[in-house]
Amino acid sequence: MPKTTQLYDYHLKHARLTEFAGYEMPLWYSTTTHEHMAVRGSSGIFDVSHMARFYVAGEESTGFLEGLVPTWVRSQPASKAFYTLLLNEKGGIIDDLIIEKLADDRYLVVVNAANAETDMLHMRSHAPSGFEIEDRTRTTAMIAVQGPGALSSLQPMTDLDLGQLKRFRCSETKVAGEDALISRTGYTGEDGFEVIVYNASTEHPQGALKVWEGLANTSAPCGLGARDSLRLEAGFPLHGSDIDQSTNPFEADLGWVVSAGKGGYVGSEALADPKAKEPHQVRRGLVLESGIPRHGFEIRDDAGTLGRVTSGTFSPILRKGIALGMVSTEHSGFGGRVSVVVRGTPEQSMLTRPPFYDEKLYGWKRQKDN
Amino acid sequence: MEVQGYEVPEDRLYTKEHEWAKELGATILIGITDYAAKTLNDVVYATLPGAGTKVEHMKSMGTVESIKAVSEVYSPISGTVVKVNRELETHPERVNRSPYVEGWLVEVNASNLQAEKKSLMDAAAYVEYLKGVLSKR
Numbered sequence: 123m124p125k126t127t128q129l130y131d132y133h134l135k136h137a138r139l140t141e142f143a144g145y146e147m148p149l150w151y152s153t154t155t156h157e158h159m160a161v162r163g164s165s166g167i168f169d170v171s172h173m174a175r176f177y178v179a180g181e182e183s184t185g186f187l188e189g190l191v192p193t194w195v196r197s198q199p200a201s202k203a204f205y206t207l208l209l210n211e212k213g214g215i216i217d218d219l220i221i222e223k224l225a226d227d228r229y230l231v232v233v234n235a236a237n238a239e240t241d242m243l244h245m246r247s248h249a250p251s252g253f254e255i256e257d258r259t260r261t262t263a264m265i266a267v268q269g270p271g272a273l274s275s276l277q278p279m280t281d282l283d284l285g286q287l288k289r290f291r292c293s294e295t296k297v298a299g300e301d302a303l304i305s306r307t308g309y310t311g312e313d314g315f316e317v318i319v320y321n322a323s324t325e326h327p328q329g330a331l332k333v334w335e336g337l338a339n340t341s342a343p344c345g346l347g348a349r350d351s352l353r354l355e356a357g358f359p360l361h362g363s364d365i366d367q368s369t370n371p372f373e374a375d376l377g378w379v380v381s382a383g384k385g386g387y388v389g390s391e392a393l394a395d396p397k398a399k400e401p402h403q404v405r406r407g408l409v410l411e412s413g414i415p416r417h418g419f420e421i422r423d424d425a426g427t428l429g430r431v432t433s434g435t436f437s438p439i440l441r442k443g444i445a446l447g448m449v450s451t452e453h454s455g456f457g458g459r460v461s462v463v464v465r466g467t468p469e470q471s472m473l474t475r476p477p478f479y480d481e482k483l484y485g486w487k488r489q490k491d492n
Numbered sequence: 493m494e495v496q497g498y499e500v501p502e503d504r505l506y507t508k509e510h511e512w513a514k515e516l517g518a519t520i521l522i523g524i525t526d527y528a529a530k531t532l533n534d535v536v537y538a539t540l541p542g543a544g545t546k547v548e549h550m551k552s553m554g555t556v557e558s559i560k561a562v563s564e565v566y567s568p569i570s571g572t573v574v575k576v577n578r579e580l581e582t583h584p585e586r587v588n589r590s591p592y593v594e595g596w597l598v599e600v601n602a603s604n605l606q607a608e609k610k611s612l613m614d615a616a617a618y619v620e621y622l623k624g625v626l627s628k629r
Contacts, residue, residue: 138533153534154559155585347534351559414537414557436536436559443537465539465555 127171128263128319128327129334137345143235145172147346154347158438161310161352162484165269166344167337171330173264174238175318176231176245177256183227189387190248191221192371192380200225203292203305207371207379208233208241209389213398214367215374217241218359222292222305230258230303230318234361248388263322263330267341268314268352270488275340276315279333280304284315289486298336300329309349311356311477313486354435354444356485357407357476363417364405364432364446373401373448403429404454407474408445413464415445420463421471428453428460439479449473495619496626498527501592505568505609506618507550512592513568513612520569520605523596524556524587527622532558535587538580540565540597545573547600549608556587556597565597569608575599 124146133139137148148169150157160166178186187195193206202223208216217237222230233241238259245255267276273284282295282304292305301320308314322330350360359365365374370393372380380393392398408415408431415434422428434445445462453460456475461468481487493500500506504514510528514521529535537557547553547567554565576598580586587595602608613621 149560150533153588155534155536158559347560413539414562416562436557438536438559 125172126324127169128322128324128330129169129171129265130324131327132331132334132343133169136343140346142346143172145235147172148343150345150347151343154345154351155438157342157344157348158351160342161269161312161344161348162439162479163269165267165271165275165314165341166348167275167334167341168266168268168344168349169263169334170266170316171263172235174233174235174241174257174259175262175264176233176242177229177258178231178254179228180253181227182250182253183229186249186253187221187229187231190245192384192387192389192393194381194384195221195223198223201291201293203290203307205379207376208244209371209387209393210367211389211392213370213389213392215361215365215369215371216244216367218361218365218376220305220307222303224292224294224303232264236362261321261323263319263327263333265317265319265330265334265337266308266314267317267337268308268310269312269341272312272314272341275337276304276317279336287315289313298329298332300333302333309356309358310352311358311479311485312352350433351435351438354433354446355437355439355476355478357446357478359405359446360433370398370401372399373404375405400451402451403448404451405432405446406449406454406456407476407478408447408460408462408471409440409474409478410443410445410462410464411470412443413462413467413469414443415447415462415464415469415471419445421447421449422461422463422468423453423459431462437478439484443469444478446476493615493619495622498525498530498622499592500525500615500619500622502615504592505612505614506621507566507568507612508621509550509564509566511566511568516599518601519574520571520600520602521596522568522598522600523591524563524565525618526591527625528563529588529591529595532556532561532563533588534558535584537584538587538597540576540580541573542576543573547571547573547598549604549611553598567600568612569600569602570604571600571602573598574601
């Protein structure tokens with residue numbers, strides 16, 4: 123029996139469902155294209171309650187996290203939400219995640235649903251004896267509101283002045299009267315917020331449903347189809363497709379996550395090896411002249427294979443196929459011309475630095491009309 | 493005819509892979525059914541054989557894609573393509589909006605129609621087939 127989130131009753135009535143990471147989730151409510159464009163044009167909401175949320179607190183909590191991630195934790199200010207990685211001893215990526223630093227001694231760690239068990243086991247195996255890691259996945263819900271209109275959609279539901287909440291900051295507050303954590307984060311490349319509704323379980327989902335249905339008045343409900351096309355268009359990797367335990371942060375083009383001069387975390391010795399910083403292959407974006415690239419398709423040139431597509435989709439903004447892929451470092455220069463073999467046909471492609479959309483027109487950096 | 497909201501016009505024949513074939517005098521018009529289009533939900537791209545290409549009964553002749561999924565299109569009949577629906581390059585959503593009229597895929601000069609017709613289903617048979625497919629979903 124697949125698990126369901128606190129918002130399942132809504133999805134059952136309005137969405138085409140699919141199974142993902144052991145959960146029955148909405149794939150779309152209308153069409154993926156419509157939902158994708160709603161996020162880029164106004165705002166959309168996503169049920170991301172399936173993602174796991176772990177809470178750690180106390181005087182050992184900073185040291186505990188410091189020993190698990192390559193990014194400095196203690197120097198982050200309170201109310202910071204930052205992106206980082208869990209690594210194995212070889213420097214391979216166990217998961218990518220967001221750490222929300224609620225205070226110097228309180229953290230909420232948000233990880234991918236598919237890796238929840240692996241991550242918890244990994245964290246527990248590196249925890250001091252008696253240190254508690256509280257799994258809050260089933261007692262909280264999580265809703266993302268994304269798009270240039272996200273702030274106007276969410277603001278009526280909270281007293282927190284969202285204009286004062288900067289990107290990658292978080293704040294505990296109330297939303298629709300429910301205790302919640304709001305962070306200005308997201309997986310679409312647009313401005314937006316992720317709302318974690320406290321005290322919402324599947325047995326008592328009313329608080330979460332109230333927030334969701336309130337937001338649905340001004341934001342388009344969006345399913346996993348649009349979640350994937352949006353994140354790919356923004357150039358964000360998906361663990362399990364683009365990055366995995368065989369990928370180190372430098373291959374993943376996530377070297378910025380590895381704080382210079384930091385040691386003493388799982389994987390730091392492996393990353394200290396100079397060879398780690400000179401990988402044979404590296405993650406790149408690709409845009410195709412025609413055809414839609416899919417996971418596993420060969421990337422090549424006249425001389426031979428250069429790599430593989432790790433995720434591919436059709437960009438509704440570009441109206442072209444786009445992909446993330448691993449390409450041999452020698453041939454990875456941006457602007458480079460390669461082919462992606464789509465069911466036997468080599469399609470002309472260009473190596474691109476994501477995001478794939480024009481940042482003057484789309485994304486959180488877009489030029490606003492005055 | 494209709495089954496669970498999926499349209500099945502009576503004026504054409506159908507395959508188990510959810511394509512349709514309609515006789516237009518000298519040629520055959522081919523497309524995908526409302527069920528196939530709704531399953532894809534949101535067609536964004538079609539890769540179809542050009543005019544002059546030979547197609548073979550129940551062999552893949554191209555694909556119709558949504559953002560997430562690729563669906564092979566099997567030719568209901570053998571023959572030579574005489575026309576491709578070029579409108580789909582700029583308006584692929586026509587396959588969803590009008591799978592039986594504006595969303596046609598290719599027009600073919602059939603080479604072995606009479607024999608191959610026997611292995612295709614009429615609307616009533618496709619309705620029964622579709623009921624079986626839906627009951628397993």
